[in-house]
Amino acid sequence: xxxxxxxxxxxxxxxxxxxxxxQILARARGQARxxxxxxxxxxxxxxxLWLGSWELTATLWIDPFVFSKPSLIWSRLVEWFTQxxxxxxxxxxxxxTVEEAVLGFVIGSVAGVVLGVLLGRNHYWAQVLAPFIxxxxxxxxxxxxxxxxVWFGMGLQSKVATVIVLVFFAVFFNAxxxxxxxxxxxxxxxxxxxASRWQVLSQIVLPSATTWIxxxxxxxxxxxxxxxxxxxxxxxxxxxxxxxxxxxxxxDSAGIYAGMIIxxxxxxxxxxxxxxAEGRLLKWRPAQGTSAHEV
Numbered sequence: 313x314x315x316x317x318x319x320x321x322x323x324x325x326x327x328x329x330x331x332x333x334x335q336i337l338a339r340a341r342g343q344a345r346x347x348x349x350x351x352x353x354x355x356x357x358x359x360x361l362w363l364g365s366w367e368l369t370a371t372l373w374i375d376p377f378v379f380s381k382p383s384l385i386w387s388r389l390v391e392w393f394t395q396x397x398x399x400x401x402x403x404x405x406x407x408x409t410v411e412e413a414v415l416g417f418v419i420g421s422v423a424g425v426v427l428g429v430l431l432g433r434n435h436y437w438a439q440v441l442a443p444f445i446x447x448x449x450x451x452x453x454x455x456x457x458x459x460x461x462v463w464f465g466m467g468l469q470s471k472v473a474t475v476i477v478l479v480f481f482a483v484f485f486n487a488x489x490x491x492x493x494x495x496x497x498x499x500x501x502x503x504x505x506x507a508s509r510w511q512v513l514s515q516i517v518l519p520s521a522t523t524w525i526x527x528x529x530x531x532x533x534x535x536x537x538x539x540x541x542x543x544x545x546x547x548x549x550x551x552x553x554x555x556x557x558x559x560x561x562x563x564d565s566a567g568i569y570a571g572m573i574i575x576x577x578x579x580x581x582x583x584x585x586x587x588x589a590e591g592r593l594l595k596w597r598p599a600q601g602t603s604a605h606e607v
Contacts, residue, residue, distance in 0.1 A: 366381060388566040388570040409551045412539075412540040413537050413539070416536055417533055419472070420480040420483065421479055421483050424480045424481070424528075425483060425525055429517060432491025433491050438488075445484075453542065456474060457474045461543070461546045466549060471543035473543075478538060479536050479539070482532040482535050483528045486525060486528035487524065493521070502515075526586075529586050530583060533582045537579055555571045559571065
């Protein structure tokens with residue numbers, strides 16, 4: 313190719329403008345915003361489709377007394393939040409259940425993390441206690457809720473005890489596995505450099521098991537709410553479990569669904585808080601590409 317032809321081709325080729333860092337970030341934010349809008353729009357459409365089909369089906373074909381319908385559930389929620397319930401303010405019922413769940417969640421999580429990490433790093437005691445831990449985990453939770461009601465009465469203590477049992481095992485097994493999965497070479501190198509057992513535990517084992525522990529907390533708070541509601545079902549003077557139990561006894565299907573919706577909203581708020589805390593605690597972890605999640 314002659315130099316004249318090469319110059320003519322180069323002159324005819326369009327110049328490519330390089331993007332600045334601000335333009336790249338703005339384009340990425342715009343793409344993320346459009347994706348979020350599209351995702352939430354699809355979610356809203358699915359909810360509207362589900363509720364609309366339920367309302368139509370309950371109006372034309374099935375018995376709303378048995379299956380209820382969204383309009384009746386909404387009316388019950390409005391009644392509870394404006395006029396209160398048979399057992400007092402709806403906010404008192406929500407606070408009672410959340411208090412039981414949070415107290416049991418904190419105690420059960422701390423106990424599960426401590427025992428899980430300690431036994432995860434001590435093979436001998438793990439083998440000694442393994443049959444007892446498995447036996448306790450196999451006991452039906454509803455039976456324990458009844459026992460706690462007999463032991464501690466209908467107050468806060470029996471509900472918190474039920475929550476602790478549910479949360480403990482959910483956190484314990486993840487903490488145990490996380491402690492076992494720590495790279496042995498890293499621990500050996502730390503000991504060669506003179507690290508004590510406490511330094512190895514606090515600076516190597518716990519940070520390495522953090523991902524396992526935090527992932528279990530998402531599930532554990534759901535178990536905490538379940539434990540609180542189960543305990544209130546067994547016997548209570550207030551709480552969301554009592555509202556649902558009373559609605560069941562009076563064949564108020566709308567009340568049952570309304571109580572379930574409130575519990576679900578509480579669980580979603582708690583999930584968001586745990587996710588925020590997890591993001592702050594794991595800021596040191598390198599960001600993962602989205603392609604790894606889209607399998």
